[in-house]
Amino acid sequence: MFGFAKRDTYSIIEMVIAMHYVRGFKEGKKSILYGNRGMCLENDLNDTNTFYRLQNRAVIYKKPTPITISKVDYPSRIEAVIKEAYFKTPSTTDYNGVYRGKYIDFEAKETKLDYFPLANIHVHQIEHLKLIMKHGGIGFLIIRFIKYNKTFLLEGKDFLEFLETMKRKSIPLSYFEEKGHIIKEKYQPRLDYLESIDTLFFKGESV
Amino acid sequence: MFGFAKRDTYSIIEMVIAMHYVRGFKEGKKSILYGNRGMCLENDLNDTNTFYRLQNRAVIYKKPTPITISKVDYPSRIEAVIKEAYFKTPSTTDYNGVYRGKYIDFEAKETKLDYFPLANIHVHQIEHLKLIMKHGGIGFLIIRFIKYNKTFLLEGKDFLEFLETMKRKSIPLSYFEEKGHIIKEKYQPRLDYLESIDTLFFKGESV
Incomplete structure (x- = not known):
């Protein structure tokens, strides 16, 4: 007992x-x-992607964090311990994969503010998104406004249009409400962003 | 002077x-x-992918090495040094990206032997390649036989066929010579594997 x-x-x-x-x-x-930083959104997206894989809906992963390794110890023949490494500025976005035969590529960020600071996206990542779209891939952003508990998908083309037309250092919430697509929070998948992709790129037809 | x-x-x-x-x-x-391990092939592929990007032909990257970080020091407010991390078994292949609107995914390995030991590809990576093809992506292997200075592209379907029909622990060179496609070594790009992809998946039409 x-x-x-x-x-x-x-x-x-x-x-x-x-x-x-x-x-x-x-x-x-x-x-x-x-x-x-970005813990909740990252976890929600990892759960969602795992769910998509298990449901055979898509194969999308977060890429490992890019680092430069400068020292590795080998305590035994099969074991390796990294003893010194540095974070690298990412040259691509964090997430990519395949959905319905199409290449999917996106960056995900959270903001505690009423706007999304553009400093949160590196210049290389913007260039990367441009190239992805040029080569026929589907590129977008997923931005969560923590204060409002709202998560938006913003198409790459609308993101680039903002950068080109507005010379601002941040994107206001209102732009996401106007041009973005709200992603529903569910039990499973946590953030069904492929529902938005179906609407935007596959004429709303589900698989 | x-x-x-x-x-x-x-x-x-x-x-x-x-x-x-x-x-x-x-x-x-x-x-x-x-x-x-795999230094030359990896470098050749990184060069090739950089060349493809600069030529606006494709956007394909090697993913960062997956690691688990367990200790980070912050010597200053902006600097972070990883002091302890471990290599993780990869759950996906190393390379992916977009070419002509299609999702591209492959693993690259070198062998010093007359055969390619299957122990060099993790079970998760095989499952990953299966899924990629199921979802309409182009999945393959790039295997270099160092002794013969020959590099082959083996389509995912031929790789899986070998695994399913032959109960062997390695793939002999002869199988690559029969089913694989030799990748020409050039000055630039170093390894023009997209030429093979054009032949195999785009009826030989170049862009």
Whole structure:
């Protein structure tokens, strides 16, 4: 009986661990190290992409964080421990993959403000999105406004149009409300952004 | 005059540095750390992909090496140094991108032997290639036989057929010679694998 009581105490911890694991704990842990930036959106997207893969809907992954490794230790013949490495400025967006035969490519960011600061997207990433579209891929942004709990998909062409016509350092929420497409939050998938892609690029036909 | 002589002495070093840089020195440096594995093929492919991008032919990148970061130091407010990290088993292939509107995905390996050991491709990567093809992407392998200085493109379907019909732990060179497509080595691009993709997937029509 005591064993069971003890077991009950553990089960909550186990549940929390299991929940964290399901919600992409590993990625979450990494985000904590970066100072909690973009953790929730990243986890939601990782869950969504896992769900899409399991449902055979699409194969989309977050790319690993680009780093420059400068020191590796080999404590044993098969084990390698990186002892010194540095974060590199990404030259591409974070997410890519294939959906309905098309190449999908996007960057995802959160903002606590009423606008999205353009400093959050590197120049290389903007150039990358331009090229993707030029080569027939589907490029876009996913931006979450934390304060309003709203997540938008903004097509690459609308993002570039803003950059070219408005000489501003940030995109206001109103632009996302006008040109963007709100992504519904669900139980599963967490953020069904492919629903927006169906509407925008496949005339609303689902697979 | 003395200044010029001195300059001539340096120019060789500068040329070597420039050559290394052009041939993807940064990636090469990383490979040295891993024990020189796959360095030449990786560099050739990085050069080729850079050339393709500059020529506006395709947008294809090698993904960063997947790692799990466990310790980060912040020597200053803006600087972050990774002090402990581990290599992760990759769940996808190394290269992907977009070409002529299609999703491109492949894994590249070198072998010093007369055969290609299947242990060099992870189970997850095989599953990944299967999924890519299922979703309408173009999946393949690029395998270099160092001893023969031959590099082959093997279509995903032929790779999977081998795995399903032959219960072997390696693919012999003869299978690549029969089913694969030899990739020509050129000055630029170093390895014109998209030429094979044109032949195989676009009825030989170039862009």
